[in-house]
Structures are given as structure tokens and as C-alpha cells.
Amino acid sequence: SDPDLINGTVSTDALGLPRVASGMFASVYKINTDSNNWAVRCFLRNLPETLERYVVIEEELHKVGLSSTVEFDLQEEGIKIHNRNFPMLKMQWCSGISLTTWLEKHLNDPASLKRFLDNWQSTVAEMQNAGIAHGDLQHGNI
Numbered sequence: 001s002d003p004d005l006i007n008g009t010v011s012t013d014a015l016g017l018p019r020v021a022s023g024m025f026a027s028v029y030k031i032n033t034d035s036n037n038w039a040v041r042c043f044l045r046n047l048p049e050t051l052e053r054y055v056v057i058e059e060e061l062h063k064v065g066l067s068s069t070v071e072f073d074l075q076e077e078g079i080k081i082h083n084r085n086f087p088m089l090k091m092q093w094c095s096g097i098s099l100t101t102w103l104e105k106h107l108n109d110p111a112s113l114k115r116f117l118d119n120w121q122s123t124v125a126e127m128q129n130a131g132i133a134h135g136d137l138q139h140g141n142i
Contacts, residue, residue, distance in 0.1 A: 007033060011029070043087060
């Protein structure tokens with residue numbers, strides 16, 4: 001029912017299957033529309049505390065306005081499967097490569113590594129100053 005997503009198409013792999021990135025708690029799909037590309041995060045378990053947690057996260061991020069975050073829209077009845085509604089998160093798609101891949105490409109480039117370190121330290125300091133912790137910062141999420 002989301003007006004941005006309703007006419008969108010999911011990115012697919014060579015077999016025509018939806019391209020998905022899955023973790024322990026959610027699967028993320030790229031939805032392409034005429035005006036934008038969106039990341040749609042579908043939760044793998046319907047746990048009420050997860051929904052409550054994201055409501056609080058959304059409120060806090062709006063308050064502090066970190067420069068390193070992407071706004072997201074928590075939709076409590078975001079996706080319907082077999083006539084049941086499930087929550088989802090919608091956010092703008094951010095293209096890029098993983099930290100591991102970037103480091104492999106720049107391992108012998110001290111200037112790039114220094115710039116990354118400076119930017120990373122600024123990001124962490126901004127989060128600390130706002131009293132925000134990510135909780136899952138690891139190479140696959142950066």
C-alpha cells in the first residue's frame with residue numbers, strides 16, 4: 001500500500017529470482033521505481049519487541065539528526081502475505097561496496113585508509129555525542 005513502492009519492481013538475479021540480502025533478523029530487497037530505489041527490510045520473525053524497538057529508534061534518530069544515517073519509514077502493516085500484514089522498514093537504497101571489499105582495494109593506499117579512518121572516527125564521535133549506539137557495526141553492515 002506504500003505509494004512509493006506500489007508500482008516498483010524488485011531487483012532480480014540472473015535466474016529472475018528476487019535478489020535478497022539476509023541476516024539473522026531480516027531480509028532486504030531492492031525495489032526500483034521510476035523516481036527512486038528503495039531498500040525494503042522484511043523481518044524474519046514477528047516479534048512485538050522488535051517493532052517497539054524500531055519505533056524508539058526512529059523517534060530518537062529524528063531527534064538527533066545524525067549525518068551518517070539514512071532516514072527510514074517503519075510501516076507496521078507494510079507488507080501483506082497470505083492476507084496477513086507484517087511490519088517492514090523502507091529506506092532509500094544506498095549503493096556502495098562492503099567495508100571488506102573497500103579495504104581489499106585500498107590496502108596499499110595509506111592516504112585513502114587515513115581518510116577512511118578520519119571519517120569513521122567522526123561518525124563514531126557523532127554517534128557517541130548523541131548517545132546513540134548501532135549495536136551491529138561489522139564489516140557486512142558498513
